[in-house]
């Protein structure tokens with residue numbers, strides 16, 4: 001069982017921002033399947049927040065809970081300060097864009113976008129004005145009379161967005177909205193969506209399992225791991241300081257070492273793993289505790305002789321040319337494949353040669369999950385109720 005102390009951080013300027021969606025201790029069960037686990041998440045006004053995680057980790061379920069298509073098993077959800085239990089989905093200032101677009105095939109672009117307003121019996125003149133504005137916003141002028149079948153994937157996507165923003169929602173929920181598009185259009189739409197969000201000034205809660213998409217588009221990313229929110233932070237924080245082993249592995253490429261702490265001296269932790277000895281930052285580990293060390297390929301170095309404190313030897317399997325970098329793969333004695341990225345032009349080790357890998361201590365991320373006894377000790381010292389710790 002993985003034990004975690006609280007890793008969720010408020011953004012530094014949180015004090016100034018207004019919370020628009022607040023999930024408080026939200027749990028969702030489908031039968032015995034615990035799909036969302038004690039989720040605490042505050043989403044801020046005008047923020048672009050991505051929910052990122054592998055398939056089945058609960059991303060869509062969280063959107064459906066906020067939209068009101070599902071009820072939480074326990075916990076509370078507030079939108080603009082109001083508990084949404086008291087409101088029907090259509091009464092909430094929230095709208096959803098689905099991956100499948102869900103356009104009506106027998107209706108034109110204009111009628112698809114106008115549909116919600118017609119249902120609400122908004123006067124015709126106002127409908128015309130608002131649809132025209134929405135069409136301009138998503139840059140679909142001249143497409144009013146086309147049917148969905150006459151549109152490209154990206155254009156259908158824009159109709160779906162126009163339809164979702166027509167009611168001026170404060171929050172737009174987007175469930176993998178670019179999933180069906182090819183890579184080129186996807187990249188283009190990412191930029192469009194990001195600038196549309198800034199232009200509209202509404203909060204986007206954007207679900208994706210594509211880490212690159214989340215890193216490039218988001219103000220903050222909430223990373224989900226099997227129903228648990230592992231970390232919610234700015235993209236650079238998630239990349240540079242992953243809070244858990246799962247995130248270190250899931251976001252970007254990394255070299256991960258499962259280590260046992262030996263001793264600590266002068267701010268340095270002496271550690272060992274299956275392949276040998278290594279050094280890390282000292283963060284108060286007790287001897288024999290498990291510590292994970294994550295080193296990005298661009299921070300990893302190698303040398304033909306062992307460097308002080310490190311004894312991770314191996315053989316260079318290959319050098320792979322990747323355009324602007326060369327990726328060197330070194331197989332350590334325990335079989336672990338180490339990846340090193342070097343800019344083209346810099347010196348690289350020969351395939352088949354013996355090399356020792358090492359790094360600057362400051363460049364390694366230490367991932368530490370304290371023992372149960374230590375957590376209980378810490379909690380009793382700070383008077384935090386034990387229920388607030390994720391176990």
Ligand SMILES: Nc1ncnc2c1ncn2[C@@H]1O[C@H](COP(=O)(O)OP(=O)(O)OP(=O)(O)O)[C@@H](O)[C@H]1O
Pocket residue numbers: 030033035053054055056057058059060061062209
């Ligand atoms: N209506 C439902 N009834 C029962 N189980 C469900 C239901 N909807 C989702 N689940 C289960 O809940 C878990 C989370 O599903 P969810 O759709 O939220 O995942 P996701 O992160 O959106 O995945 P994906 O990236 O594949 O879309 C899965 O195990 C799924 O099978």
Ligand SMILES: [Mg+2]
Pocket residue numbers: 059060061
């Ligand atoms: Mg989903």
